[in-house]
Amino acid sequence: SQELEQSPQSLIVQEGKNLTINCTSSKTLYGLYWYKQKYGEGLIFLMMLQKGGEEKSHEKITAKLDEKKQQSSLHITASQPSHAGIYLCGAGPSGTYKYIFGTGTRLKVLA
Amino acid sequence: DVKVTQSSRYLVKRTGEKVFLECVQDMDHENMFWYRQDPGLGLRLIYFSYDVKMKEKGDIPEGYSVSREKKERFSLILESASTNQTSMYLCASQVSAGRAFFGQGTRLTVV
Secondary structure, eight states, X not given: OOOEEEEOSEEEEETTOOEEEEEEESSOOSOEEEEEEOTTSOEEEEEEEXXXXXXXXXXXXXXXXXXXXXXXXXXXXSOXXXXXXXXXXXXXXXXXXXXXXXXXXXXXXXX | OOOEEEXXXXXXXXXXXXXXXXXXXXXXXXXXXXEEEETTTXXXXXXXXEETTEEEEOSOOTTEEEXXXXXXXXXEEEXXXXXXXXXXXXXXXESTTSOEEEOOOEEEEEO
């Protein structure tokens, strides 16, 4: 079965620093989703990537999907305390409706 | 935007009790999911449903059952709650094979 591995598991950065979170799949991805979760709450959708080489940005967050569609990265530029939370990558394997998720990256931004 | 509502944010139940977690979505989505989230393990799929009265087991269905009598409502049932079912439970809905929308989560404690 497909698995998603995220790295790092946790990250502490100083406000204003850039950071990158990675998500690696054991199989080809047919849809890669990035979500953010504030502590103790539900998941908020950030971005969806479907095509190899695709890149999307929203405010200071950029997500990329590699050409082989097995790895995605989420990059935050000039981090702020409001970026703190848990970032999860999710994927919908082809041919099923099941969603799987990575174990998440816990981000803390120090003011 | 789509709204997915879980009946409780916090719940405390006793061992052996039958527990019902309710989830309602307002956008006529075919697919609905129940996950549990535990530190270090990420989101794990318990059950999902792709239509009324239709359900499929996810990765960790043991100790749980589900009910989907109406399209908008997907219930998770803990037949006899145990302490190892203390967790954060997240419901999601999805149209076809697109992004998933999540509820705010239910933090269940079984004592």
